[in-house]
């Protein structure tokens with residue numbers, strides 16, 4: 607008989623990178639190596655024009671893509687207005703606007 611302790615042990619939320627299919631991520635990284643320098647600071651999201659008008663969160667989406675979690679990423683990237691403001695604020699000098707287009711191109715057929 608199961609004992610009710612009044613709490614459950616939560617499933618770990620750690621990301622198992624070995625379990626994810628990283629093939630598209632590798633292709634993106636090969637074409638834009640500077641993306642590896644992203645420190646997930648969120649400046650791109652804080653300055654994002656589309657993020658002010660919609661639920662678009664650029665850092666969240668590109669972080670998921672780096673983890674090999676592509677579901678919904680293409681649709682989310684479609685909210686980007688390609689204004690380029692995020693590129694001006696990135697402390698790592700990543701071509702974030704180009705990254706949006708690259709991710710969309712790579713995920714197009716997925």
Ligand code: SF4
Pocket residue numbers: 643644645646647648649650651665695696697698699700702
């Ligand atoms: S601003 Fe640059 S370094 Fe910061 S989360 Fe965005 S892409 Fe990464």
Ligand code: SF4
Pocket residue numbers: 650653654655656657664685686687688689690691692693702703706
């Ligand atoms: S280019 Fe896209 S992601 Fe970057 S600030 Fe403009 S709308 Fe946001």
